[in-house]
Amino acid sequence: MKKISLLVGLAAALGFNNAQAVDWNWKGDVRERWEDQRTLKDNTDTFSSSRSRTRVRLGVYPWINEELSAGVQFATGNDKPEETISRNQSEGGIFQPKNIYLNEAFVDYHPMFLDGQVNLVLGKRDCSAEIIRVKNLVYDPDLTFEGATLQYGKDADGKEKNGPIAIAGYYLLNSWSSATRTDPALFIAQGAYKGEVNDIRYMLGAGWNSYSSVNNICTDINADKSGTGTGFTVTDPRVKDKEYRIVELFGNIGGQITETLPWSIYGQYAFNTGLTSVMKENRRQAWLAGLTIGDAKQVGQWMLDAMYDYIESDSVFPLFTDSDRKLATTGTNYSIVNVKGFEVGLYYHLVQNMTLGARYFLYNNIDKTPSDKNQTLHQLQVDAVVKF
Numbered sequence: 467m468k469k470i471s472l473l474v475g476l477a478a479a480l481g482f483n484n485a486q487a488v489d490w491n492w493k494g495d496v497r498e499r500w501e502d503q504r505t506l507k508d509n510t511d512t513f514s515s516s517r518s519r520t521r522v523r524l525g526v527y528p529w530i531n532e533e534l535s536a537g538v539q540f541a542t543g544n545d546k547p548e549e550t551i552s553r554n555q556s557e558g559g560i561f562q563p564k565n566i567y568l569n570e571a572f573v574d575y576h577p578m579f580l581d582g583q584v585n586l587v588l589g590k591r592d593c594s595a596e597i598i599r600v601k602n603l604v605y606d607p608d609l610t611f612e613g614a615t616l617q618y619g620k621d622a623d624g625k626e627k628n629g630p631i632a633i634a635g636y637y638l639l640n641s642w643s644s645a646t647r648t649d650p651a652l653f654i655a656q657g658a659y660k661g662e663v664n665d666i667r668y669m670l671g672a673g674w675n676s677y678s679s680v681n682n683i684c685t686d687i688n689a690d691k692s693g694t695g696t697g698f699t700v701t702d703p704r705v706k707d708k709e710y711r712i713v714e715l716f717g718n719i720g721g722q723i724t725e726t727l728p729w730s731i732y733g734q735y736a737f738n739t740g741l742t743s744v745m746k747e748n749r750r751q752a753w754l755a756g757l758t759i760g761d762a763k764q765v766g767q768w769m770l771d772a773m774y775d776y777i778e779s780d781s782v783f784p785l786f787t788d789s790d791r792k793l794a795t796t797g798t799n800y801s802i803v804n805v806k807g808f809e810v811g812l813y814y815h816l817v818q819n820m821t822l823g824a825r826y827f828l829y830n831n832i833d834k835t836p837s838d839k840n841q842t843l844h845q846l847q848v849d850a851v852v853k854f
Contacts, residue, residue: 494524495853499554504844505793518557525570527623533578535622537591539570546687551606551789569610574622585617595624597633598656598671600716602788603734603754603775609786611652613637619660626669631658633673639683643691647700650679658716666721673714677783680705685785704784709740712782723759726767730758738781745780749804749833752781762815762823769813778832779804791829793843805829807843823849 499519525539542555542564555564572589576582593599593609596617619631633656640650658671685702713736720730738750756773775791784803792802807829815821827845 489529491527491529492525493527493854494522495851497521497849497851499850500848502846505841506844507841519554520557520564521553521555522564522566523553523569529622532582533576535574535576537570537572537574538568539592540566541569543567543569546685551609551786553608576622583618585615585620585622587615587617588613591615592624595620596635597654598626598631598658598669598673598716600669600718600732601734601754601756601773603752603777604673604675604712604714604736604782605786606788611635611637613652619658626658626660628660628662631660631671632656639677641691642682647682648679650677650683652677656714666719668717668719670717671715673716675710675712675714675783677710680708680710683785702785707742707744708780709742709745710738710783711740712736712738720758726764727759728761732756732758732773736782746778749778750780752777752803760813762813762821765815765818767815769811771811771813772808774806774808775829776806776832777803790827790845790847791843793829793831793841804832805843806832819853821849821851821853823851825849 497520499521501515501517501519503515505514521542523539523541525537527535527537529535541553543549543553544555544565545567553569568590570589570591572587572591575586575588576584587596590610590612593605593611594607596611596615597605599605599607613636615633615635617633619627619629620633621627633654635652635654637652637654638649639652642649653676654673656671656673658669660667660669662668681701683702683705684700686700689700715735716733718730718732720728722728733753733755735753736751741747741750752775754773754775756771758769758771760767760769762769777787777791780803782803787802789802790809791805791807793805807827809825809827811823811825813821813823825847827843827847829843831841
């Protein structure tokens with residue numbers, strides 16, 4: 467007992483008692499997935515894969531005082547730059563331990579002289595909390611931006627409030643120690659309005675996504691920062707000699723079928739205003755539309771989600787759009803763009819904090835080219851997710 471009193475007294479003397487005022491807000495989730503993927507050409511298998519995958523995320527989001535919050539999150543993943551849009555790790559490596567990486571690390575300053583309405587976020591954070599991300603047409607949900615974001619109309623958790631919303635963000639994609647190689651970057655500006663009329667909720671908005679110096683984007687892990695080394699590719703072949711100045715329109719509308727059964731219709735449209743000699747002028751637009759019934763937030767509740775995607779080859783940035791639509795591991799843009807098709811998912815809240823779900827994907831190429839193999843993707847994902 468004396469030892470405990472001594473430790474408590476020492477902690478107080480060193481000032482550690484100040485930590486008692488911090489609201490730590492621990493959050494985490496574990497997802498176990500079984501995935502079956504079949505790619506067909508002329509009704510014949512060209513690629514088949516069945517695998518088990520895991521994703522783990524654990525973070526702490528302290529509210530330090532009324533003007534300052536922060537976040538640190540660790541997650542499974544892969545240090546290959548081309549895997550920036552996935553936090554999954556495949557199981558079956560003879561029981562080897564899985565890698566854990568720093569997935570989020572940010573500070574959020576919301577000064578009280580602006581009534582806490584404005585957030586200045588610095589560091590690495592979930593893209594859905596940084597910007598307005600209605601669905602995954604432009605950005606994969608696993609992506610975490612790195613840079614600075616100025617927000618109006620979002621709370622400290624990154625959720626949109628009712629009323630006007632404005633976002634401005636600047637993010638570095640590579641950082642070169644070179645006088646001749648400009649750092650590639652992404653600038654995002656968004657404006658939206660979220661409201662409710664006669665129990666119908668809605669949000670409408672537009673965005674501008676501008677990429678600079680895309681020929682200096684490197685996904686080769688062997689690249690040296692001087693940009694003068696040999697044995698690596700500086701320009702990623704998926705974006706070489708292209709421009710991406712993407713205008714985005716997005717929105718959703720929803721209400722209640724019953725008190726416990728909501729509905730929502732959502733949509734996104736993107737058009738790349740950039741154009742170079744290696745791009746197709748008539749292949750620069752993308753869109754998706756979908757319907758959700760239910761939300762599976764409580765035990766015994768379910769959710770149905772269905773959407774259709776149409777993504778032309780030069781419409782969205784191919785390194786950051788959703789990777790689950792991938793038709794092949796080789797070929798033009800790895801067939802993440804130049805695809806069209808639909809997804810249907812059904813989810814059920816089995817026990818407290820645990821949801822079971824299944825999602826089916828069916829995608830084809832828009833343009834039938836030999837490098838994309840003119841394949842059809844049939845993919846089934848079965849998930850068990852626990853949040854805590």
